[in-house]
Amino acid sequence: MNTRFYNARILLLEDDGNYNIINGELWVKKDEIIYIGDGSDVAQVCKGDEMILWDVQKDCKGNLLMPGFKNAHTHTAMTFLRSYADDLELQRWLNEAIFPREAKLLEEDVYWLYILGVMEYLTSGITSNFDMYFFQQMGAKAAVDVGFRSVFTSGLNNFSESLERVEEDYLKTTEMSDLVSYMIGFHAEYTTSKELMEGIARLSHKYKSPTYLHNSETALEVAECKQRWGMTPTALTDSLGMYEYGGGGYHMVHVEDGDFDIIKNRGLYVVTNPGSNTKLASGIAPINRYLQEKIPVALGTDGPASNNCLDMFREMFLMTGLAKLREADAAVVPAEKVLYAATTEGANAMGLFDCDRLAVGKKADIIMIDLNQPNMQPENNIIKNIVYSGSKQNVAMTMVNGKILYEGGVFDIGFDPKEIYEKANKIIQRVNNEV
Numbered sequence: 001m002n003t004r005f006y007n008a009r010i011l012l013l014e015d016d017g018n019y020n021i022i023n024g025e026l027w028v029k030k031d032e033i034i035y036i037g038d039g040s041d042v043a044q045v046c047k048g049d050e051m052i053l054w055d056v057q058k059d060c061k062g063n064l065l066m067p068g069f070k071n072a073h074t075h076t077a078m079t080f081l082r083s084y085a086d087d088l089e090l091q092r093w094l095n096e097a098i099f100p101r102e103a104k105l106l107e108e109d110v111y112w113l114y115i116l117g118v119m120e121y122l123t124s125g126i127t128s129n130f131d132m133y134f135f136q137q138m139g140a141k142a143a144v145d146v147g148f149r150s151v152f153t154s155g156l157n158n159f160s161e162s163l164e165r166v167e168e169d170y171l172k173t174t175e176m177s178d179l180v181s182y183m184i185g186f187h188a189e190y191t192t193s194k195e196l197m198e199g200i201a202r203l204s205h206k207y208k209s210p211t212y213l214h215n216s217e218t219a220l221e222v223a224e225c226k227q228r229w230g231m232t233p234t235a236l237t238d239s240l241g242m243y244e245y246g247g248g249g250y251h252m253v254h255v256e257d258g259d260f261d262i263i264k265n266r267g268l269y270v271v272t273n274p275g276s277n278t279k280l281a282s283g284i285a286p287i288n289r290y291l292q293e294k295i296p297v298a299l300g301t302d303g304p305a306s307n308n309c310l311d312m313f314r315e316m317f318l319m320t321g322l323a324k325l326r327e328a329d330a331a332v333v334p335a336e337k338v339l340y341a342a343t344t345e346g347a348n349a350m351g352l353f354d355c356d357r358l359a360v361g362k363k364a365d366i367i368m369i370d371l372n373q374p375n376m377q378p379e380n381n382i383i384k385n386i387v388y389s390g391s392k393q394n395v396a397m398t399m400v401n402g403k404i405l406y407e408g409g410v411f412d413i414g415f416d417p418k419e420i421y422e423k424a425n426k427i428i429q430r431v432n433n434e435v
Helices: 076-081 090-102 107-123 136-146 163-176 194-206 219-229 233-239 257-266 274-279 287-292 312-327 335-342 344-349 382-389 417-434
Strands: 002-013 019-029 032-037 056-059 064-067 069-074 126-133 149-154 180-188 211-215 247-251 269-272 297-299 366-369 395-400 403-407
Touching: 002 382, 069 269, 069 297, 069 344, 076 090, 076 107, 076 126, 076 417, 107 126, 107 136, 107 395, 107 403, 107 417, 126 136, 126 344, 126 395, 136 149, 136 163, 136 180, 149 163, 163 180, 163 194, 180 194, 180 247, 194 211, 211 233, 219 233, 233 257, 269 344, 274 312, 287 297, 287 312, 297 312, 297 335, 297 344, 312 335, 312 382, 335 344, 335 382
Parallel strands: 002 056, 002 064, 069 126, 126 149, 149 180, 180 211, 211 247, 247 269, 269 297
Antiparallel strands: 002 019, 019 032, 064 366, 366 395, 395 403
């Protein structure tokens, strides 16, 4: 598929880290961006008699093309538990409502539930996600079938999966398609034995893979880990040799001074999930300190059972808003830093270095933001409009890997949305009858 976007405004990340918006055209050949400019220098692309036959030529009407959001922490197939177990603190939420129902999930369920999650990602301008859940080969198959880009990591714990299954998922997922990849990981210290964690460290060394886990989400988690091992979850996992090839932690709300040193020395990523942490009353992560200490921060929604909305616009606002509230300083964590976390830094955390920005040679993971909406006017500052007043209503188009999967409220994923909704409702009904 060859696509020419013209009459567009295009959001570019410059080498100095600043954003620039230009007027012009963006060309996509198959899955790659081959031209960005004002159209006056296209001869460098069309050399000699070479002609590009366009499958689609799209007049953007002055709307904004930008890199898609990277949802850097998700549990996609938890869509079946959306709005089911709310208004509970984390441990009760997990042990009384979530774990018993997840135990009844079938592999086939994950396929349909994953597609439902992808549909919501597309409406929010999300072009890739970093997923931790069960039956990951089935989730990867769903991603490939609809044409969505996904990175997977294991949710291994004492109650599900095994080290052998983690290795199998790693090998088979990475062979499926260039749309899916895998990083070694496990659920959390408080759900996983030391023997399993040591096994994860061995796998990360074997495959030279970064390691990811839920880390320091609640004060109770950190306190109990210190009681068990005499150190924080960050210090414990580091002592087991997990971060030889990098990685990071999801949430990272309750961190101590020594943890900051480990995070910096190991080059770890922090993936913050402000919506979920707010809803579960887990706390507010020290985002401003992370940024001040030049620790990379990516942004994720967490799962649709704890959030309950897979909406990066809401996450962006909460990331900056809660940081300002925590520090009692309205100047901290400005919009540009938040947008960077939601796009480029998320791509970096997920190993998607060819999807981190709009540039020639990068993958065509692109969204169009409708600026002709009341919440985007006036155009005093488009970036601040996106972060502070933007919403899913502004997502006019979502392209992944050079294919438009969502545009104008219509999905092109090979499935009828009604079929997906019916499947999801039947799954939760069956699960509830079995619990």
